[in-house]
Amino acid sequence: MKHIYCIAIASAVIGLAANSATRAELNEGAHAYIIWPNDGAVIPSGKFWLRMGLAGAGIAPAGIDRPNTGHHHVVVDSDLPPAGEPIPNDKKHLHFGAGQTEARIELPPGRHTIQLVLGDADHVPQNPPIISKKITVIVPR
């Protein structure tokens, strides 16, 4: 089923498929998730430790090419970056290429979204991408 899906994608987007065909794959069932905070959490100070979870795969720092590993990227207040390309490196896309699984985050008052996407040795999402649920946190004024 997964293969049929991949073939469908490949047929539909030849250019992208040619690119993503070279991307690292993780074991089936591998998934990323945000351990903390919970979706909808209200964080009075706006400062918190984000805890990044990865099941069924391992962490390796950026630049380390090992089977079934990747490193975390945190997407803040943004949609997912394009597949098949290195994840941007800016204030909405935080890289944790040193193999971190926790990050100190500070957000201004308001509603914010947070999502994880795993990247390979070259910061490119795996194929298929390993992404967490997009959660919302609220920092009161």
Next chain:
Amino acid sequence: MPATGWLTSIAIGAAVSLSLLTGAHAQVKEAAAPAATRATRTPAPAEAYVYIGWPNDGEVLRMRRFKVWFGTRNFGVAPAGVTKANTGHHHLLIDTTLPPLDEPIPNDKNHLHFGAGQTETYIELPPGTHTLQLIMGDADHVPHDPPLVSKKITVRVQ
């Protein structure tokens, strides 16, 4: 599940021959350097620490098979064999005390290695009281200096 396979291979390794522990260790170490006692250990920053995120200390577990997640702060995770500053990989100690700090962490059913960079696992324990503790190992499975050791927690499996 790779973690299950890993545990299985460790269990088999331990069962096949405890006297050949070094051999079993080398098998899991992949391409890492041969196990040997070293004069110097890999440094770790003072602010780095590891902890068991789940289960909680004193937790009563209704299932024999449960998840353990490994918390790491101010430090990174890298697979065994990867030499990179401020990184290491997790080892879960079950019902045992800390191993010697100047040599590779043993590889048996009381010392589970997570050399693929895993940050959580599932383990299965018989009913009763058990202790769990994490210790980081460097590329060669040797604890850092100072060692990155979690609090030793106790759980009860019903």
